[in-house]
Amino acid sequence: xxxxxxxxxxxxxxxxxxxxxYLDGWREKETRASLLFGRAFEKALAAFFSGEDSAAALxxxxxxxxxxxxxxxxxxxxxxxxxxxxQLLERLAQHDRIRIRQPLRNMxxxxxxxxxxxxxxxxxxxxxxxxxxxxxxxxxxxxxxxxPEEPDGLLALDPQLICYSWTSGIPDVAVMAFVRKRVPEIxxxxxxISDEQRQxxxxxVETTISQIExxxxxxxxxxxxxxxxxxSCAQLGLCLGNQQLIDAKLIRTPxxxxxxxxxxxxx
Ligand code: SF4
Numbered sequence: 709x710x711x712x713x714x715x716x717x718x719x720x721x722x723x724x725x726x727x728x729x730y731l732d733g734w735r736e737k738e739t740r741a742s743l744l745f746g747r748a749f750e751k752a753l754a755a756f757f758s759g760e761d762s763a764a765a766l767x768x769x770x771x772x773x774x775x776x777x778x779x780x781x782x783x784x785x786x787x788x789x790x791x792x793x794x795q796l797l798e799r800l801a802q803h804d805r806i807r808i809r810q811p812l813r814n815m816x817x818x819x820x821x822x823x824x825x826x827x828x829x830x831x832x833x834x835x836x837x838x839x840x841x842x843x844x845x846x847x848x849x850x851x852x853x854x855x856p857e858e859p860d861g862l863l864a865l866d867p868q869l870i871c872y873s874w875t876s877g878i879p880d881v882a883v884m885a886f887v888r889k890r891v892p893e894i895x896x897x898x899x900x901i902s903d904e905q906r907q908x909x910x911x912x913v914e915t916t917i918s919q920i921e922x923x924x925x926x927x928x929x930x931x932x933x934x935x936x937x938x939x940s941c942a943q944l945g946l947c948l949g950n951q952q953l954i955d956a957k958l959i960r961t962p963x964x965x966x967x968x969x970x971x972x973x974x975x
Contacts, residue, residue, distance in 0.1 A: 709827040709921075713871040716916050721937060724927035726920065728943045734958045736942035741780045744773055745789050746850045749886065750834070752797060753848055757811045757835070762797045766790070782852045784888075792888040799894050806846065806884070808837035819875040824914055825921065831875040839896060844880035845872055855885045855895055863899040867909070873901035874909045 719726040728734045738744065748769035755765035770793065774786050800806075808814050814836045821829045835846040847869065849855075856862060863869065869881045879902070885895040927947065930937030938944055945953025 709825075709917075711823065711827060711829050711913070711917060713831055713868055716871075716913055717867060719916050719920060720912075722928040722930070722941065723919070723925040724947070725941060725943050727925035728946055731925075733961045734943060734946060734954075735961055736957060737959050739777070739779050741773070741778045741784060741786075741789065742782075742850070742852070744778060745770060745793070748773075749793055749796075749850050750848060752793065753800075753834075754811070754815055756797060756800065757806075757808045757815060757837075763794050766793045766797065789888065792892045795892045796886045796888070796894060799892065803894065803896075805840055805896060806837055808835050808846070811835075817876075819872075821875050823917060825917070827917060829875065829913060831872055833872050833876060836876070836878065839882045839898065842880060843878075844882045844898070845869075845876055845878045847872065847881065847883050848886065849883060850886045850888060852888050854887050854889075854893070855883065855897055857895070857897065861899070863897050864901060864905070866899070869899060870901050870905050870909045874906040877906075879903075 715726065715730060718729060748766060751769045752762045752766035756762035767790065770786075770790055780786075815834065817833045817836055819831045819833060823829050833845055834848050836843075837846055838844065839846065863881075863883065866883075869883070873879060873881055879900050881899050881901060883895070883897045883899075885897060887893045887895060928937075929947070938947070941947075942957045945951070945955075945957060
């Protein structure tokens with residue numbers, strides 16, 4: 709078996725959701741504009757760090773959705789998102805704080821670790837480079853809301869960053885949050901992951917995999933107000949037996965267990 713951070717975090721959020729997605733093959737339909745824009749922007753960043761025309765790359769990728777029936781939120785539309793993307797790329801060039809040597813080799817870096825039972829844990833890290841001259845693991849996010857910066861040290865608790873630090877062995881990590889707001893902004897957020905955190909994540913992975921392989925898929929419905937995880941769960945229709953919701957949100961694929969490589973690109 710091959711596992712990823714997305715699989716582990718989905719199981720920890722709700723084991724029933726994991727079963728629906730990875731065993732039964734229910735995938736979320738990819739119609740959210742924010743997700744599709746995040747992927748297009750990632751291609752533009754790859755062009756940027758390769759010295760190519762990043763705005764042209766953005767228009768090429770995002771242009772594919774110009775007339776598509778996709779779901780916009782936060783008052784977005786195609787033009788507005790394209791404009792914000794170009795502004796963010798311009799700011800990135802003005803700030804000039806990131807260096808990635810040999811971008812073909814150091815972007816979308818595949819990291820593999822062996823885990824017990826002959827399985828593998830695979831992660832794709834956005835980039836390994838330097839921020840303000842210091843070597844670190846770099847992660848991009850597109851979002852409509854600023855990341856919280858208080859209290860100090862909060863980012864070091866981010867499980868995805870801990871995961872990437874564990875798979876790479878690199879303690880210094882950074883998130884570049886590309887914030888799509890009225891005046892677009894880039895947040896450069898740094899954190900250092902401790903050896904203890906990496907060891908703890910390793911134990912978390914092993915424990916979770918043993919529960920998955922033991923076939924434990926009890927529902928963890930999060931229906932307490934105000935943070936009701938079921939409301940934002942794409943598989944809510946399956947749990948409620950609501951065919952309309954299933955048809956609106958999901959598509960069933962045979963084989964099921966591919967990995968969600970391009971996870972969490974958007975808010
Ligand atoms: S709707 Fe709730 S209980 Fe059902 S899979 Fe999603 S998170 Fe789990």
